[in-house]
Structures are given as structure tokens and as C-alpha cells.
Amino acid sequence: MLIKDLDTPCLVLNKKQVQKNIDAMQCRMDALGITMRPHGKTAKSIDVINLFEPKHRQKITVSTLKEAEYYFDNGVKDLMYAVGIAPCKLPRLLALIRKGAKISVVLDSLQQVAFLSQCGHDNNVEIPALIEIDCDDHRAGIVPEDPKLIEIGRALNEWPGVCLKGVMTHAGGSYDCQSIEQIKNLAELEKQAALKCVERLNQSQLTCDVVSIGSTPTAMFCEELNGITEIRAGVFMFQDLVMHGLGICETDEIALSVLTSVIGRHELKNWLLVDAGWMALSRDRGTQNQSIDYKYGQACDLAGVPIRHLLVESTNQEHGILAFSSPPIEPLKDTTIGTILRILPNHACATAAMHNQYYVTQDNKTISEVWQRVNGW
Amino acid sequence: MLIKDLDTPCLVLNKKQVQKNIDAMQCRMDALGITMRPHGKTAKSIDVINLFEPKHRQKITVSTLKEAEYYFDNGVKDLMYAVGIAPCKLPRLLALIRKGAKISVVLDSLQQVAFLSQCGHDNNVEIPALIEIDCDDHRAGIVPEDPKLIEIGRALNEWPGVCLKGVMTHAGGSYDCQSIEQIKNLAELEKQAALKCVERLNQSQLTCDVVSIGSTPTAMFCEELNGITEIRAGVFMFQDLVMHGLGICETDEIALSVLTSVIGRHELKNWLLVDAGWMALSRDRGTQNQSIDYKYGQACDLAGVPIRHLLVESTNQEHGILAFSSPPIEPLKDTTIGTILRILPNHACATAAMHNQYYVTQDNKTISEVWQRVNGW
Numbered sequence: 001m002l003i004k005d006l007d008t009p010c011l012v013l014n015k016k017q018v019q020k021n022i023d024a025m026q027c028r029m030d031a032l033g034i035t036m037r038p039h040g041k042t043a044k045s046i047d048v049i050n051l052f053e054p055k056h057r058q059k060i061t062v063s064t065l066k067e068a069e070y071y072f073d074n075g076v077k078d079l080m081y082a083v084g085i086a087p088c089k090l091p092r093l094l095a096l097i098r099k100g101a102k103i104s105v106v107l108d109s110l111q112q113v114a115f116l117s118q119c120g121h122d123n124n125v126e127i128p129a130l131i132e133i134d135c136d137d138h139r140a141g142i143v144p145e146d147p148k149l150i151e152i153g154r155a156l157n158e159w160p161g162v163c164l165k166g167v168m169t170h171a172g173g174s175y176d177c178q179s180i181e182q183i184k185n186l187a188e189l190e191k192q193a194a195l196k197c198v199e200r201l202n203q204s205q206l207t208c209d210v211v212s213i214g215s216t217p218t219a220m221f222c223e224e225l226n227g228i229t230e231i232r233a234g235v236f237m238f239q240d241l242v243m244h245g246l247g248i249c250e251t252d253e254i255a256l257s258v259l260t261s262v263i264g265r266h267e268l269k270n271w272l273l274v275d276a277g278w279m280a281l282s283r284d285r286g287t288q289n290q291s292i293d294y295k296y297g298q299a300c301d302l303a304g305v306p307i308r309h310l311l312v313e314s315t316n317q318e319h320g321i322l323a324f325s326s327p328p329i330e331p332l333k334d335t336t337i338g339t340i341l342r343i344l345p346n347h348a349c350a351t352a353a354m355h356n357q358y359y360v361t362q363d364n365k366t367i368s369e370v371w372q373r374v375n376g377w
Numbered sequence: 378m379l380i381k382d383l384d385t386p387c388l389v390l391n392k393k394q395v396q397k398n399i400d401a402m403q404c405r406m407d408a409l410g411i412t413m414r415p416h417g418k419t420a421k422s423i424d425v426i427n428l429f430e431p432k433h434r435q436k437i438t439v440s441t442l443k444e445a446e447y448y449f450d451n452g453v454k455d456l457m458y459a460v461g462i463a464p465c466k467l468p469r470l471l472a473l474i475r476k477g478a479k480i481s482v483v484l485d486s487l488q489q490v491a492f493l494s495q496c497g498h499d500n501n502v503e504i505p506a507l508i509e510i511d512c513d514d515h516r517a518g519i520v521p522e523d524p525k526l527i528e529i530g531r532a533l534n535e536w537p538g539v540c541l542k543g544v545m546t547h548a549g550g551s552y553d554c555q556s557i558e559q560i561k562n563l564a565e566l567e568k569q570a571a572l573k574c575v576e577r578l579n580q581s582q583l584t585c586d587v588v589s590i591g592s593t594p595t596a597m598f599c600e601e602l603n604g605i606t607e608i609r610a611g612v613f614m615f616q617d618l619v620m621h622g623l624g625i626c627e628t629d630e631i632a633l634s635v636l637t638s639v640i641g642r643h644e645l646k647n648w649l650l651v652d653a654g655w656m657a658l659s660r661d662r663g664t665q666n667q668s669i670d671y672k673y674g675q676a677c678d679l680a681g682v683p684i685r686h687l688l689v690e691s692t693n694q695e696h697g698i699l700a701f702s703s704p705p706i707e708p709l710k711d712t713t714i715g716t717i718l719r720i721l722p723n724h725a726c727a728t729a730a731m732h733n734q735y736y737v738t739q740d741n742k743t744i745s746e747v748w749q750r751v752n753g754w
Contacts, residue, residue, distance in 0.1 A: 007465055007469070008463070008465055010754065041694055063656075063694055064695060083640065083652060083695045084641045084650060084714070085640070086638035086639070087638075087715040088383075088384055088385055088715070088717075089384075089638075092384070108641055111714050115715070139650070140643075140650050140696065261463035261464075261465055263460065263463045263517075264485055275461075275463060278727065279440075279730055280754075283659055283662070284655075285662075317418055317727075318441060319460065319517065336488060337461070337463060337488050337489055338463050350655065350694075353694075353731075356752075375733075376732075376733055377385075377386060377387065377657075
């Protein structure tokens, strides 16, 4: 099947480019002497994860238990559920452990240790947990200096039904960096936050098998990782306009795009209407505060080549409005209703989340495979 | 099953409130002497549409052909596909017509008439089309004065394989109104734009069986609809914070909420972390420019009662950060990890789009039914 014959809107994934993006990261990790625990939340597809070398896909990070169940059923046995554990997640967590999954959870409170311990004890299993560290004042976790670190570590070590697996942190603030220098500094901060916690735990005779850090920006710029045992990152597999804005990739390294049909023209305004609205693109406006604001995405021709300054200016549910962001406004007279375009996403995780499958191409002309995604919870 | 025992995050729908919202709109339409063509794109569920009285659900509006196929298979025979028609949609449109669907399309160009005519002629069917009118400079359609109106009308009337069904317009700009007065003015403008086109077409001996207008805000405030044959609107079934900001509803009339668990507490910042991120809430920020900015949504207790000033301050994929928007900051000490909360959505269409089903309650305590949604294209 040819890309141009697909029903629009739909999600097109360039497998060759995904492979290149993965290879580049693996090469970097190999040079640093570290293995990955890739984040499965961007792709939500075992077919994408299978593009990694075996050693870099022995273990995986997930953001939902549905992903955990899916990746486990597809052969990945070592899983980290990287969202703070809540009591309602325990039955499914337990079911995974009983099926043989080596799944760890993350937490940052004694209350979480208590209900995990109760659950593990009552069910005669030992649930491994990582203490979440807040390295950049961004979201969850305790700061490296927090006295609770040792309390939580001791509880995980001593209470029944649980065990201390290690520490993890995520420099989510890296998405808001304004320069490579800032990203490098944050990568160092992320590493130091984790190492500081390991040191403090060690001083209390508490050991960490896992010292886990990572985000795509910091993974791209971290240097020398002594003491770190694994790197988590996800969006680098596809790349996107936010990563481009951060200086992480070129636009031609973005592997994901939304295929769309022109459904109207507004000649006075030099607008094109397309059938990719926020339902197909997502409402993500991640480039809004970057030096180039791509609005709801960059328009490309059918081959995936960006059309200079043509952006998705605004969206409704099933309508997108394309307009030139910068004068001189070029005429759109060559496009007619039915012309097929492609839109590069602001945020690959968010755009992919609006779709149930990838139409996979290797040559930007034909569709060779269709890969399913595991959405939902 | 009790709401508090559901896995989070998930979508909860209060059926009694949906019924009240639908009844209020039906009552208004009955008083105006007009029938509805409810928009199926918000609910994407026949169970919701079946809450309408039979006369107000004889015909329906859809935003995708997948919705059209689904509603047709579930007994709704009269459909309007209200997104400008593109060539790649023709095979599925044709299949629906052959199965007996009375489906009309919308268009605003001679090019669209030409490919529809070719398709209808080649397949020995007559495809009914409405001319889309731009009443508020918002999106698609031709302005009422455009000479193309008559050209397109004549082509639909004379060319084989197509027929002129009427005109349709949508005052999408009503979402950006700042007052009820503005909405009323726009409702009048929407109506007058449609009637002006009918008048012009009639002067050229072209007749309109269907004169279709509507959006939730204008449907709530339109007055006297002589000459209009149907009203389209969708979001009123659920209501949302954007509609609340427009003065259309109270927050306790919002029937939709996202159920979420507290997964972390940040005492210094007085933050709660919850497991509803943008994956569960959507990235929609529709209240951003309204007088009250609800950020990513209003937090409520388990019973659905808003917690004053507690908003979803920011979101990541599977994390939401709740914080008080206004001092004095109240302590969050009563909530613990595992506390279940509910989040009212900014934009019901966008939030519901992130989920595959509704957990339906009548008493805000127990789940009586699970209703499926028809997402995708």
C-alpha cells in the first residue's frame, strides 16, 4: 500500500529513522559503558522496542500497568513502573509478580512503603521499590538531603513484603531548558542527585542495586556515569519539534508524522484546512515558549519534507488550519482539496497517544507494516 | 461496583446529569419549534444519544466516518458528516450509502462538487451535499455574499451524481465570546448567515431542504428560528469548564469527570500529585483566556463536589500536580496517598477523547453501566 492511499488522518512512522535514532542513542550508551532501560510510554509498541539491541531492551520503563502487562506478555521481564504507586494499583501489580514479572515500583513516602509492605506480606511476595528523588524541583520525589530518604530506605530494607531496590530520578525540567549548556548542567545535577542519595543510603548500610536516571535531553548530553546503573529515556526514538527546539535533533530526524488531507482553502487568508485537528495532533503546544513556536505542528509534503513556514496555526476537533507563520506569504495555489500532507508533531508522546496504530514506512512511499499501540490504563 | 473501587485514572459519567442537560436543551428546542441533529462527536456513544427523545435523535451530526458507521449500525439512519469532504473519504461514504444510510456531506468549493459528482455518477448514486457557510470568520465555508454560493448551488443541482440538500453553518467563534450578549449576537449572526444564503439560492431557483445551524453556546441563546430546519450541538450533553466560563452552565451541571488517585504529596509546596496527567485529562487549556483559568481542570472530592481553588496546576503524561490557585492556601493534610479525587474537564470533547469508555453512575457512588466510545477514524 502507498502512503498516499491511506485514509486520513493517521500516524506514519519511518522505521529507518526510528532505527537511526535508537542506534545513535545505543552508540552513546555503549561509549559511556551503560545499558538502557528505555521508556516504553512514547512508543507503547513492542515492535519499536524490538529495534533495540538485546542488551538495551532487557529491562524497560513503563508509565501504566497496561504497558507493563503488554510488554511482559511480549517478552520483557524486567519492568519499572515509574509513576508513584497508589493502593488501587496493587492487585494488578501482584498479578504481574505472580506471573513472573521482575517489576519494581517507585515511591517517596513511608505511607507507600506501609501499604506495599502489607500487600507483600499478605501475599507472600517481596515487592521491590525504588526511592524517587527530586533532582530539579520539577514533580515527584524527595530532595537528596531529605531526612526521609534514610527512613524510607530503612523501612524498605526491614519491613516484610518489600525490599530496597535503589533510587531513581528524572530531570523532567530538561524539557524547559534554553540551551545545551543548561541541559548539560541539568544532566550533571540529575546524576549527582542520584549519587548523593546512594552515598547517604550506603552510610546507613543500605545498598542500591539500581541507580536509575534519565530523560531524552539529559541522556543526550550526560558525560561519565560512574555509579549510575541505567538510563531511562523514550522520546528520542521518534524525536519531535520540542526536541528540535532544544537542539537535540534536526527536523529530518523526526520519525513520526500525521498524514492529513486538504479539505478546504481560504484564498483571502491564504489558509488551508486539513482533516488533522487536535484529535489527530493532540492539544500539545510544547514549542510555545521555545525560540521557534511551531503552533500545532510543522506541515510537510507527502515525502515528509517541511514546507517552509507552513504551520498548523490552530485546531478544532477534526479541523486544522494551516497558515504561513512568516512573510513573504507564499501562494498555496499548487495545493488542492485532496492534497496529502504530513504534520511533524510538537510532542511525539502526545501525538502518538491520539492513535491506535502506526503505519510503518521505510521509504516514505509505501507502507510495509502496521504496528499496534497499547493505549489506556 | 463502587466508584471508589475503580482503577484510576478513568472517566466517570453521571447519567442523571447528562439526562438533565439533554432534557433542558430538548425543552428549549421544543419551545422554539425545532428538532435537533445532535452532534455525536462529544459523546461518541449511542448510549448517550439514546437519552434523547426519539424525535431529537432521528438525525445526527458526525465528525468522522467511523462515527457515521457506528451510529448507522446502531440505528441512526440520517447522518451529516460535518467536516469538508476529501477524495479519500469517498469509498467509505459510498459503502454507507449502499447500506442505506441517508448521509450528507458538507463542502465549500466547486472542486468538491466535481469529485463528488464523478463518484456519484460512476456508482449510480446521488450524494446529497450541504454548502458550508462561514458566519463568523472562524474556520471553513464561504461567506454569505460570495458569488461562489450560486455557482456551487447550481453545480450541485445540475451535475449528475450529486444534489443540493441545503446549507449549514457553525458559529465556532462562540467559544471565544466574553459575554452572554456576545453569544446572543453571534447566534443571530449564525442564523442570519444561513437565511441570507437560502434567500440568495432561492432567488436563483435553488431550494434548500435543510438549513442547519448550531453550536452549544448559540443553541443555548438563539431566539426565534423561522426558516431554520435543525440545530446542531454536542458539548451541552456533558457540559464543561469552558461552557461554565461562558455562562452556559454551573459546575454542578458538568456530567463528566476524571477519577484519579493521589500518588504523592509535596508538603513544602502544598502540592498533591495525582495519576491523571495529560493522558487522562487531555492537553486542552480552553479556560486559559477566560475570566477564571482552571489550568488543567478543577479538583473535586469523591462525590464530585469541587474543592475550592484546588486546580490541576500542570500535567505530564501520567502525572498531574494539584495546587491551590488562590491564597489563603488551605492545608492538604486530610488527603493521603490513595485518596480518590475527581477532576472536572476544561473541554469535555477533548478529555473524553482520551478514554475508550465511560463508567456510568446515577448516584455518584456506584457504577451501574460501562459505555463504550467510538474513537479513531
